[in-house]
Every structure is written in C-alpha cells, then in structure tokens.
C-alpha cells in the first residue's frame with residue numbers, strides 16, 4: 473500500500489525523501505548525461521529516450537566477443553547461446569506487461585509491429601470495417617491505420633473514426649469511448665488506442681475499454697509505447713487482443729532498439745492469417761529447412777527474421793535492471809515523485825502554467841504535461857539551465873521523472889529553475 477506523504481516545499485523534504493528511498497541505488501546503474509561544465513543534467517526525458525544502463529556496453533561486448541571468438545557457433549553453443557536469448561528476454565518482459573510467455577515476441581520495431589498485427593487482426597468486410605483511434609493519437613499510429621484502410625481499399629474518411637475529449641476537456645473519458653461505440657461499434661473492426669497518451673500522459677483503463685469493445689464485437693489493441701515500464705500492465709487478464717510497444721522509452725534499451733508485441737492466448741489457435749518467415753517456424757524444425765511452415769506456438773509465429781543479437785544485448789541490459797525490482801515497486805515511487813512535481817508546480821504563484829495531465833494518480837504515469845504561455849521560451853530556458861525535457865508544438869512541455877534514476881532533489885531543482893523562468 474502506498475503511504476501518503478504530506479509534501480512540503482523546502483529542500484530538506486526532497487533530501488529526506490531521497491534518503492529514505494529504497495530504490496535510490498538504481499540511479500548508479502545509469503549514465504546521467506552531463507552539462508557542459510561537467511555537472512549532471514536534470515534528465516526528465518525518459519518518456520522519449522530512456523538513459524543508458526552502464527551494463528549495456530558489457531552486454532553488447534559479450535555478443536561481440538562471442539562473435540569474434542566462435543563465429544556462427546555462438547548461436548547454439550551454451551546456455552547463454554544466442555538462440556536462447558529470445559526466451560530469456562521474454563521471461564523478464566512478461567512481468568512488465570502481465571502475460572504468458574507464449575503471448576509475447578520481441579522483434580522488429582513498434583510501427584512495423586502494429587502493421588503486422590493489423591494485417592492479422594484487421595479483416596474488414598462490408599459490415600465491419602471501421603478503426604477507432606484517439607483524435608490525438610501519435611502520428612505514426614494515425615498513418616498506420618489510414619494506410620491500412622487504404623491498403624484494403626476502404627475510404628479513409630469513412631473508415632477511421634476518432635475519439636475526442638468533450639468540448640473544453642483535455643482528457644478522454646470512458647463515456648466518450650462508449651458514445652463513439654454506440655455510434656460506430658457495430659461497424660467497427662478494430663479499436664486501437666494508446667495505453668498512455670503521449671501528449672498529456674493520460675492512462676486509459678485497458679480492462680474496461682477492452683470489455684466494452686468486446687461487447688460490440690470489436691478487436692481491441694493498444695500501443696503501449698508510453699505505458700511499458702511506466703505503469704503495471706495485465707494484458708492477459710484484461711483480455712486485450714493485441715498490443716505492441718517500443719523498448720527505448722521507459723525501458724532504456726537504446727535509440728531505435730528492438731520492439732515487442734503481444735497476442736492474447738485465445739488467438740493462438742484461431743488461424744489468424746499472418747505474414748510468415750523462417751524465424752516464426754518452430755525452433756524444433758526451423759533448421760531442418762522444410763518447405764512447409766511449421767509455426768511456433770503463440771506470438772513467436774509472427775516473428776519473421778533473425779533478430780539482431782546486438783539489439784537483444786542492449787535490451788537485456790535494461791531488463792536485468794527491471795528484474796532487480798518490480799514494476800509495482802517502481803510505480804509506488806513514481807506516484808510519489810510525480811505527485812511531488814505536481815505539488816511544487818501548483819504551489820508556484822503567478823504563473824501561466826496549466827497542467828493538462830489528469831490529477832487522479834490512477835489516470836497518469838510518470839509524465840506531467842505543462843501548457844505554458846510563452847512555452848517555447850520557458851522550454852529553452854530549461855534546456856539552458858541543464859534540464860532535459862521535451863517540447864511539443866504549440867505550447868506543451870512534457871516532464872517525466874523516471875523512478876529508476878530520477879530523484880526528489882532533481883524535481884525540487886527543476887521547479888526552482890521553472891519558477892524563475894515563469895515569473896519573468
């Protein structure tokens with residue numbers, strides 16, 4: 473259970489919180505980017521690119537060493553062989569997304585995986601062909617669903633249905649989705665939403681939305697780019713049909729790292745059509761080089777190509793760190809850390825800052841999004857003061873304290889800098 477904390481706005485409070493933080497040593501497992509003068513920057517951009525684990529180089533070196541010393545034999549030669557690396561990674565990954573081993577695969581990258589999943593799950597016909605997404609979905613997701621509609625020769629304008637918040641509201645509420653389904657549900661094939669919205673950080677209730685979608689006979693999938701490693705997930709129990717995510721945001725597996733996807737158990741033997749390649753063939757017979765495809769059980773059947781072991785090594789470095797704790801533990805700290813950021817910002821006087829992330833901690837993860845008048849100037853001021861966060865046009869600054877490596881003192885220092893910039 474989360475102990476509620478009475479926040480205070482003095483520095484001692486932040487120092488005490490850090491002192492008592494049982495996860496504080498995790499910060500030492502990461503390289504913290506430096507300012508020009510050699511001091512640590514304040515890095516609040518784990519929602520965009522997570523920091524490099526110090527063991528990343530070691531893991532990659534191991535692959536390079538094996539390759540240099542034993543060449544192709546490294547694929548099969550020991551328990552740590554490359555052929556086993558996929559199943560080892562899945563053991564760690566499944567705890568973060570809450571599913572069975574057979575329900576995940578680690579391959580390709582996010583946008584590619586969403587397309588491949590839609591090729592299986594989006595089977596439009598004259599009565600059911602619509603795809604529902606959020607109006608402010610990540611651009612790639614919008615391009616993906618529109619091009620899928622086009623690919624299947626459907627009129628994009630009639631096919632892609634977007635959900636917007638009510639007038640004057642920032643977040644999507646459950647009844648906005650319910651209303652959309654009342655209007656379009658019976659014609660909808662797929663509901664594809666971001667588990668955590670990338671603009672305002674809103675967390676959706678995957679379970680309730682999936683249940684609702686199923687009532688209308690839709691397939692329900694989620695883009696978990698901003699959710700994985702940020703909030704606990706229970707994809708299997710929530711009966712989510714499919715999901716995909718990248719591993720370079722809260723999962724720290726490096727720029728453009730290998731992605732992952734999930735397909736619910738109930739679809740494994742339902743003969744969904746898919747594109748196939750030899751790496752989706754069952755390992756038992758993969759190297760017998762037969763003409764006929766003999767699928768791996770579960771999501772692995774969707775894997776096509778030989779995975780990059782260098783890429784896997786970087787992901788392993790990241791997941792080794794998550795294995796030392798639990799996502800629930802990280803979430804407890806995250807709630808306190810982000811709550812503290814909110815508290816300090818709300819205590820600033822005379823500012824034009826509007827927080828557009830839900831106040832309810834169950835409806836947000838690490839990230840707070842700030843809408844600020846003259847936001848660009850404030851953002852540049854932050855960057856010049858050694859705060860790394862990010863900017864979304866036209867007026868939004870996203871700040872994401874990550875419980876693995878950020879501290880309460882950093883939050884305190886950030887708001888000190890921010891208060892100077894906004895009171896000018």
Ligand SMILES: *Cc1c(COP(=O)(O)O)cnc(C)c1O
Pocket residue numbers: 581582583584610612613666670695697698718
């Ligand atoms: C980061 C992000 C992506 C990025 O997709 P890639 O294929 O990895 O480039 C896609 N969707 C969402 C919601 C994201 O936040």
